[in-house]
Amino acid sequence: MKFVKRKKLVRKSNKLINAKENTPLTALERKLMLYSVSEVNDEGKVNFRIQDLYGTSKLNTSHYRNVRKAVENLLNVKVVVEEGDVSDEDWRIKGMNVFDVIEASRKGGSISARFTQSMIPHITNLKRNYTTYLYEAVSPFRSDFSIRIYELLVQGVDHYSKREFELEELKSKIGISQIKTYTNFNQIRTKVLDKACHEITEKSDIDVTWDISGKKGRRVSHITFFMQRKTASVERSTSDSTKVEVKVDKQLEQQMNTMKGLGLSEDQIRLVLQMKQSEEKLKDVEPEVVESTTLFNEQEGEPFKLEQTSIHLDIVVEERKSRLRERLIGYKVAPELVEKVVEHTQASKESGIWKHVTYLQKNPNAVDNPAGYLTSIFRNNYGL
DNA sequence: CTTGCCCGTCTACTTTATCC
DNA sequence: GGATAAAGTAGACGGGCAAG
Structure with a gap:
């Protein structure tokens, strides 16, 4: 039988994406966690080869040493998710450990792990309010902050062109609120924001920049990320493309003819035109609610x-x-x-x-x- | 005067490349 | 395959400077 290598999909609830983390993770630790999420079964168990985690069969002692350390540290990772509406009056939060057990064996070259019961609803059988991306999209990242920030931004990238964070909130989401270094904003600027935006733009499918968007006195209180797909996305309003209406004016007609000349089908042309429309809509949208990012139509097999x-x-x-x-x-x-x-x-x-x-x-x-x-x-x- | 941004430097650690 | 060098990254610290 032909062996087909499957792409790894990371699928997490939006609540989990937006969770606060108690500690920063190294890039390897986070990759180990995300790889586990992409492979997890309904019982929250996962088993994979160390060489698949690294994406190479050439592993040496330092790889194994780092895996060993990552496994030890990951057992201490805790996350806090917001359960209800977020307000001063009425709030509910849930703190949880991520892993129950992680086992790694150098001789066997494998890692097996079990997520905690509390984690399972956030990573398996998700029907709505979840975010999906390819593990391969984050595996080239060297900085942990790139991975975490990519996750936070990819969640909304098809709906919003920017996302603002209160600085302390962002710090807690990426697990650095307790780290002395990052009381210094310039360290956040160079080590976290600049580095991550540069790496995400360079290596992934989205372009990201950031700017200070709020100050209290001299203190930076808010920062805003500006993000967009390198090639803009388009949505079909229904799975039946014939129901999609696109206004056609003279200019558009001309564009359509050009595209026909390039050999695009009518359906493809319709999508490109819609893409232009949705790009218009994306401009300057307030990013207040980034809660529902159901990326795929649940009813039909057809992605919209x-x-x-x-x-x-x-x-x-x-x-x-x-x-x-x-x-x-x-x-x-x-x-x-x-x-x-x-x-x-x-x-x-x-x-x-x-x-x-x-x-x-x-x-x-x-x-x-x-x-x-x-x-x-x-x-x-x-x-x- | 105090606070917080900015800049440079240092150390420890991780990842990748190279050699044996 | 394993050891090691080189390059990249995380985090700490201290001093200068200017806004508040």
């Missing part, structure tokens, strides 16, 4: 968001595949067969697979044995 950057196409495809996997396993289709179907169809709408899955969902009593029904479809339609 298309990205031109390869990284986001990857996210769309991987997200679609992973949703198909979950559905098929839910119908008790054998895991090996699930994997064959996912790879064969790429979980695309064109393959026709979603028609059958949606049929089962909408007519739960129509078929006695969904697994059998699906298996015969896989055999007849795809020869599997």
